[in-house]
Amino acid sequence: MDAAQLLQFAISGLTVGAIYALVGLGFNLIFNATDVINFAQGEFVMLGGILASIAIGQWHWPMWLAILTTIAAVGLVGALVDFGAVSRVRRGSVMTIVMITLGVSVMIKTAALLWVGPNPLYFDPFTAGPPLRIFGAVVQLQALWVIGTGAVVMAGLGLFFSRSALGREMLACAIDREAAYLMGIDVRRMVRISFVLSAALGALAGVLITPLTNATYDQGFTLALKGFAASALGGFGRSGSAIVGGLALGLIEAASVVVMPSGWKDSVALLVLILVLVVKPSGLLGGRAERRHTQAL
Amino acid sequence: MKLAIEDIGVRFGGLWANRNVSFGVQEGSISALIGPNGAGKTTLFNVVSGFQAPTQGKVSLDGEVISGLRPEKVALRGIGRTFQLPEICHDLTLLENVMVGAYRHIRGGIFGQMLGLGPAAKTEREARESAESELERAGLAKQRNQSARALPLGQVRLLEIARALASQPSLLLLDESASGLNAREVENLAHLIRQLPARGVTVLLIEHNVRFVMQLAEQIAVLDHGQLLSVGTPAEIRNDESVITAYLGRRHH
Amino acid sequence: MLSVRQIEVRYEGIAAVRGISFDLAAGECLALIGPNGAGKSSTLRAISGLARVSSGAIMFSGSDISGLRAHQIARLGIAHVPEGRHIFGPMTVEDNLLLGRQRMGDLSPSQGLEMVYDILPKLQERRGQQAGSLSGGEQQMVVIGRAIIGQPKLLMLDEPSMGLAPQIVDTVFELLGKLRSAGQTILLVEQNAELAMDFAQRCVVLGVGEVQLTGTSAELRSRQDIIDAYLGTF
Amino acid sequence: MQRSLVALLMLAWLILPGLLGSNSTLSLLVFAAINLVQVIGLSLLFGFAGQISLGQAGFYGIGAYVSSLLATRLGVPPALGIIAAALAPAFLAYLIGRPILRLRGYYLAMVTAGTGLILHTVFVEWGGLTGGYSGVAGIPPIAVGSFAFDTPRSMFYLTTGFAILILFLAHRMVKSSYGRAMRTTRESEAAARSVGIDVSRLKTEVFAVSAGLSGIAGALYAHYIGYISPETFTIDTSINLLLALVIGGVGSLWGGAIGAVLLTFLPEWLHQLQNAYGIVFGALVIVLLTIEPDGIVGIVKRLAETWRRRGNQKLDERTV
Amino acid sequence: EDSYKIGVSEPLSGAASSLGVPVVDSIKAAAEVINANGGVDGRKIQLVIRDDQSRPDIAVQNFRRLSEEGVYAMIGPNQGSNTLAVSAIVKQAKVPTCAFNNTIAITKQNNPYIFRCQTSDADNVKAALLFAHDKLKAKNIGVLYTSDAYGSDAYAALQKEAEAMGMPVVGAEKVNYGATDTTAEWTKLLATKPDVVILWGSGSTMSIALRNASQLGNTAPIIGAQGVAASAIIEGAGAAAEGIYMVTLTAPDQVTEGQKDLAKIYKEKNGDDYQLTIYDTIGWDALHLVAKAIENAGGDREKMLEGFEKISNYQLAAGTYTYTSDNHEGLGVDSVWIVQVKDGRMIGVQHGL
Numbered sequence A: 001m002d003a004a005q006l007l008q009f010a011i012s013g014l015t016v017g018a019i020y021a022l023v024g025l026g027f028n029l030i031f032n033a034t035d036v037i038n039f040a041q042g043e044f045v046m047l048g049g050i051l052a053s054i055a056i057g058q059w060h061w062p063m064w065l066a067i068l069t070t071i072a073a074v075g076l077v078g079a080l081v082d083f084g085a086v087s088r089v090r091r092g093s094v095m096t097i098v099m100i101t102l103g104v105s106v107m108i109k110t111a112a113l114l115w116v117g118p119n120p121l122y123f124d125p126f127t128a129g130p131p132l133r134i135f136g137a138v139v140q141l142q143a144l145w146v147i148g149t150g151a152v153v154m155a156g157l158g159l160f161f162s163r164s165a166l167g168r169e170m171l172a173c174a175i176d177r178e179a180a181y182l183m184g185i186d187v188r189r190m191v192r193i194s195f196v197l198s199a200a201l202g203a204l205a206g207v208l209i210t211p212l213t214n215a216t217y218d219q220g221f222t223l224a225l226k227g228f229a230a231s232a233l234g235g236f237g238r239s240g241s242a243i244v245g246g247l248a249l250g251l252i253e254a255a256s257v258v259v260m261p262s263g264w265k266d267s268v269a270l271l272v273l274i275l276v277l278v279v280k281p282s283g284l285l286g287g288r289a290e291r292r293h294t295q296a297l
Numbered sequence B: 001m002k003l004a005i006e007d008i009g010v011r012f013g014g015l016w017a018n019r020n021v022s023f024g025v026q027e028g029s030i031s032a033l034i035g036p037n038g039a040g041k042t043t044l045f046n047v048v049s050g051f052q053a054p055t056q057g058k059v060s061l062d063g064e065v066i067s068g069l070r071p072e073k074v075a076l077r078g079i080g081r082t083f084q085l086p087e088i089c090h091d092l093t094l095l096e097n098v099m100v101g102a103y104r105h106i107r108g109g110i111f112g113q114m115l116g117l118g119p120a121a122k123t124e125r126e127a128r129e130s131a132e133s134e135l136e137r138a139g140l141a142k143q144r145n146q147s148a149r150a151l152p153l154g155q156v157r158l159l160e161i162a163r164a165l166a167s168q169p170s171l172l173l174l175d176e177s178a179s180g181l182n183a184r185e186v187e188n189l190a191h192l193i194r195q196l197p198a199r200g201v202t203v204l205l206i207e208h209n210v211r212f213v214m215q216l217a218e219q220i221a222v223l224d225h226g227q228l229l230s231v232g233t234p235a236e237i238r239n240d241e242s243v244i245t246a247y248l249g250r251r252h253h
Numbered sequence C: 001m002l003s004v005r006q007i008e009v010r011y012e013g014i015a016a017v018r019g020i021s022f023d024l025a026a027g028e029c030l031a032l033i034g035p036n037g038a039g040k041s042s043t044l045r046a047i048s049g050l051a052r053v054s055s056g057a058i059m060f061s062g063s064d065i066s067g068l069r070a071h072q073i074a075r076l077g078i079a080h081v082p083e084g085r086h087i088f089g090p091m092t093v094e095d096n097l098l099l100g101r102q103r104m105g106d107l108s109p110s111q112g113l114e115m116v117y118d119i120l121p122k123l124q125e126r127r128g129q130q131a132g133s134l135s136g137g138e139q140q141m142v143v144i145g146r147a148i149i150g151q152p153k154l155l156m157l158d159e160p161s162m163g164l165a166p167q168i169v170d171t172v173f174e175l176l177g178k179l180r181s182a183g184q185t186i187l188l189v190e191q192n193a194e195l196a197m198d199f200a201q202r203c204v205v206l207g208v209g210e211v212q213l214t215g216t217s218a219e220l221r222s223r224q225d226i227i228d229a230y231l232g233t234f
Numbered sequence D: 001m002q003r004s005l006v007a008l009l010m011l012a013w014l015i016l017p018g019l020l021g022s023n024s025t026l027s028l029l030v031f032a033a034i035n036l037v038q039v040i041g042l043s044l045l046f047g048f049a050g051q052i053s054l055g056q057a058g059f060y061g062i063g064a065y066v067s068s069l070l071a072t073r074l075g076v077p078p079a080l081g082i083i084a085a086a087l088a089p090a091f092l093a094y095l096i097g098r099p100i101l102r103l104r105g106y107y108l109a110m111v112t113a114g115t116g117l118i119l120h121t122v123f124v125e126w127g128g129l130t131g132g133y134s135g136v137a138g139i140p141p142i143a144v145g146s147f148a149f150d151t152p153r154s155m156f157y158l159t160t161g162f163a164i165l166i167l168f169l170a171h172r173m174v175k176s177s178y179g180r181a182m183r184t185t186r187e188s189e190a191a192a193r194s195v196g197i198d199v200s201r202l203k204t205e206v207f208a209v210s211a212g213l214s215g216i217a218g219a220l221y222a223h224y225i226g227y228i229s230p231e232t233f234t235i236d237t238s239i240n241l242l243l244a245l246v247i248g249g250v251g252s253l254w255g256g257a258i259g260a261v262l263l264t265f266l267p268e269w270l271h272q273l274q275n276a277y278g279i280v281f282g283a284l285v286i287v288l289l290t291i292e293p294d295g296i297v298g299i300v301k302r303l304a305e306t307w308r309r310r311g312n313q314k315l316d317e318r319t320v
Numbered sequence E: 001e002d003s004y005k006i007g008v009s010e011p012l013s014g015a016a017s018s019l020g021v022p023v024v025d026s027i028k029a030a031a032e033v034i035n036a037n038g039g040v041d042g043r044k045i046q047l048v049i050r051d052d053q054s055r056p057d058i059a060v061q062n063f064r065r066l067s068e069e070g071v072y073a074m075i076g077p078n079q080g081s082n083t084l085a086v087s088a089i090v091k092q093a094k095v096p097t098c099a100f101n102n103t104i105a106i107t108k109q110n111n112p113y114i115f116r117c118q119t120s121d122a123d124n125v126k127a128a129l130l131f132a133h134d135k136l137k138a139k140n141i142g143v144l145y146t147s148d149a150y151g152s153d154a155y156a157a158l159q160k161e162a163e164a165m166g167m168p169v170v171g172a173e174k175v176n177y178g179a180t181d182t183t184a185e186w187t188k189l190l191a192t193k194p195d196v197v198i199l200w201g202s203g204s205t206m207s208i209a210l211r212n213a214s215q216l217g218n219t220a221p222i223i224g225a226q227g228v229a230a231s232a233i234i235e236g237a238g239a240a241a242e243g244i245y246m247v248t249l250t251a252p253d254q255v256t257e258g259q260k261d262l263a264k265i266y267k268e269k270n271g272d273d274y275q276l277t278i279y280d281t282i283g284w285d286a287l288h289l290v291a292k293a294i295e296n297a298g299g300d301r302e303k304m305l306e307g308f309e310k311i312s313n314y315q316l317a318a319g320t321y322t323y324t325s326d327n328h329e330g331l332g333v334d335s336v337w338i339v340q341v342k343d344g345r346m347i348g349v350q351h352g353l
């Protein structure tokens, strides 16, 4: 194993990690407004990938138009999920809503299967041209897009929650819904905004990663699980946590391939995740745990 | 000495929530812990009941060191407590809530209890009886089969006390049990507490209701900024200048 | 300013508030007292929109607000300090306070904070601390501070003295007194009936879900029967 | 009254296979009973003790592999293998329970999901033992003496009988003092500890019990189907189990039972829909939980409540 | 009874559905043609189709259910492991089953009711290795395979065969079914500098594997399995698929005699550009085999086994089938095509050995 190869592993780990991180960021957005982990988040990513593939690959729309339309359309799906399911919950715990998002995820996945069929869709990378070579290792241009966008989005979300009034209000909704209402915050609107934003963010992730991974109707849940793991590893509710968790997860997976048969890749990453959480029960950066009960949204 | 607190210190980051706190509680007495908000009273209760490991010092019960034990072990030694923000099970009926208090007296293990075998059945019956009588004493007997969900705060506090008493503790720690009660309810509570020493229960309570404390407690310890300001009888405390400035304010002396 | 007319509040079909009515004039201070479970908190929750009224009306500045949602009511200038604190635990003290003026008040954030810190200096010491790690009493100060920073037209407080050290109770009531003199309209729920009667001009005594008596504090003091039946004299 | 009802139900149970005639419905009932055993385990863990697990499929798998491999490799009679199938996952759960059950909510969900996924990988990668993706074939049916449970009908009696027993024992458990301790732990660990409940131990024990039940279910499944492979023991299975519980009603054993049966039969009833099944199923989850977080049991309870109240009202009217 | 019921259990959802869906489509196409031509002995074929969700337990339930509906034959699981799973029930119910798998083990379990309507990977692997050795002049090979039964069964055979040919396996990497990134595995594999890489697996991971290989600058020729020879996968790999070889049963550019009818139907439906792949042919073949068996059995359900075993030299879309009582393999190595991707289309390079 020479240096170039190690570097290659690191790069591939970072790329995969950036994908996990992007999904994890979407999780955090909804979590921060509602305490809910939205298991349909992966479906937003999948929809983003599929819509963009159709618009770019089949309809030959200009890239920018396709991307914007995709993000808007999936954002609308996010609003629908909130309107049709989440906002209808009157009683129950946070877990009730989590289960509902599982139902939503099954529905969206099935709808996608009926619509585009089981075959993978895809479109060409944003930037054409041969991959970069750094000290003998290959860097795919699309990976740079993923990593770069991830960094920008993370920075943006970090500022959003720590600096902006809207971000603070969203957090307030998650912490104590009733008290948030008493502060004059329209909690339902906040929840809807968070769903739209995270769906849009998911779509963006889907658009970014499809040239690398293809888009298939059933990829959502696996992505959701990875994003979930990324958020847990970092600690739920922290802006940086999804990034740290995602990159760490990607790097561990890549590293495990160096020393073990690659079938163990996911397990090694999960084992590390479990050990970290056992030692640090709220993740690397120390996140929040959810409330136990929820009032009507 | 029922309870001996020796040189207890608790640090949260840069803040000493308790520091060099030492005092004792006499067997069979009713004692009180008072002090401004944030003085470290609840923290001290947490130390005694095992929920908070002290940074320094030790606590002993009947001469045996208990600090460092986990809360459930402390409870088994006979310390019962209530919480400043009540912790009850909304899903259980009042009777079941109180029966949980008697958990430490239940025998027979998981399978014995499941199958209702001899010792399990016997202790279960006893637990029910003692829970019934605690509910009776707390004036909650009528609602015994109601779920605890719809209970107003005052009764929640009584329920918590009944649960703690159902474990037949020798020392009971009450954290602001009178807060949120109106005068009439406070009266009932005082009556309930007064009977405890005769039942072999030593009481240490935290309270901001000064009248209540002064009438009930034989000994009062005052905490301020984590440190012990003063210990004495109600009369002594009432006239202690430092306590008046730190805690009582002008209205109450 | 506020007129509560025959409101009813139900929990899962069971009425906790059964036709309560009272009026509150601008600049007035009214105390709602009564035993545990009488429906005091439920009444406040109905006014602020946290609980739905199943019948009756709540008039505020001339219009019925009983159909509005809680955030809309809050934006009309009704601040509710709820029972059981409801602080934003993971946020700092200062963020908690700032959320209070999110949609209301004319003060700039720094002016608002200054005003609160002036009255509750303890909070200034702890401005950067996570509100959840404050002591019970300190938390109570945060929620009161959070309510007054928005300069509400109507301030409703549900047992503000609960869990507070006597000295702080004094401070809080001194502060409330100041607000009262400045013309603040206040609706106070208080278990400590004496404190309430001292503070408020008028009192409404609730029995189980119903109004037992409405009158000035002086009138109430003379009604030993009501005091014995509902309030006690410890 | 109650006695005759029980007798009636017993009778119905005895003659049901005869009435059904078709083996395939019986076969579904076998699967329903197997799922029920698992869901009851999860109900105890999640519904009563408040600890979520997304890794039950891993324990299900351990049970299936242990009993199957004992039978196919060492010739251990399945009736004994089942005991091992209960103990092995229970033991594992007991070992890992203490450290991981300190975690809460989503963190616990993640760690249990991770445990399940790792176990799945073990089933795949430890090919020498498990046959990897090719699975274990030729698993013999359960036999007692010379009688083999190799038909849907005999397995019906075995599995439903067992499920009823588990349901009964679980019922006793939640009604016991231990059950109250579980529910208190779910709502407030502080309260539980303050009365001397060792919550860490309790959670671990219940975790082990639920893992053991999953293990038994796995063994029953393996000996019924005769073949196992890792695909059965994926996180999808764990999630379906959880959804079954939630649809039926968390916090009630009956809910778990109803959910388990429903989730077994639903795909059968709706198989005409083919791929669109997911839409209907997803919609069912959403609609049900939005109107009633306590699932079907919650709805039934509410209906009963309204009905009772209406009855009372009528009574009132009459007295007036 | 006025029709022959045939049970079909295939993955219409889940991981293997990209293979199951075209297979079921082609079974339906075959049924239409057979019924339009008057059915079998004047009786129509009636399909009872069930989704196994790519899961063995569901497959077992489906088979149980189908066998109780009195079907004449079953057309079976797409995944090798699922065929192994249903084997016991097939045997118990005594219903002959056409299985689509390459997975070697399915005909090796002493179950007279399972008929492979495919080539065995024993043959596919041989064909791939001979091609690498003779045509590509490989001295050694590297293998990337999926961790399911399909990939790992073939890998075991590859190792043995390659060794025997004096062409050692210098590197082998396993990827998970459904993996979305294979860069790490390729990096490791390419470090061993193989002359030829054999890629054995199916599903969308194959597209990604091809793309990753080209992104990492791989120059070694790639030979893909049948699972790679799906149009969806070639399309999904884009330019990265250019030049790769695959072992399959059809060369889309060369319509054989047996494929004529089928090709006509598909081109009418999907346009002249349509490339017939293995997944369009095997379902068609399976139903025709079943029809032939019914014919041979004279419509007697009890005689279906003999009906199948009497099929001999029956030319269909994917090849020429012969079954006997001790050969249930169906197609032999002579049916194997090596195809290559040129300008995004699969072009036949070599037929048979």
Ligand SMILES: Nc1ncnc2c1ncn2[C@@H]1O[C@H](COP(=O)(O)OP(=O)(O)OP(=O)(O)O)[C@@H](O)[C@H]1O
Pocket: B012, B015, B017, B035, B036, B037, B038, B039, B040, B041, B042, B043, B044, B084, C133, C134, C135, C136, C137, C138, C163, C165
């Ligand atoms: N977990 C913690 N982390 C940091 N600081 C803490 C923590 N718990 C308590 N404190 C601080 O320790 C001090 C003592 O708190 P404690 O709850 O013991 O006060 P108290 O005397 O019970 O007050 P009150 O009468 O208001 O309930 C407070 O200043 C509080 O902010």
Ligand SMILES: Nc1ncnc2c1ncn2[C@@H]1O[C@H](COP(=O)(O)OP(=O)(O)OP(=O)(O)O)[C@@H](O)[C@H]1O
Pocket: B149, B150, B151, B152, B153, B154, B180, C011, C012, C016, C034, C035, C036, C037, C038, C039, C040, C041, C042, C043, C083
């Ligand atoms: N969420 C709820 N669900 C069911 N019943 C409730 C609920 N909230 C309140 N109640 C019931 O409504 C009645 C009135 O309660 P409320 O809290 O308004 O009384 P209160 O006068 O504020 O009492 P307290 O002095 O305890 O604060 C009580 O009997 C209470 O049990």
Ligand SMILES: CC(C)C[C@H](N)C(=O)O
Pocket: E019, E078, E079, E080, E081, E100, E101, E102, E103, E149, E150, E202, E226, E227
């Ligand atoms: C390519 C596929 C038809 C092969 C099949 N998945 C098998 O397991 O053998």
Ligand SMILES: [Mg+2]
Pocket: B041, B042, B043, B084, C135, C136
């Ligand atoms: Mg305290």
Ligand SMILES: [Mg+2]
Pocket: C040, C041, C042, C083, C158
């Ligand atoms: Mg109240």
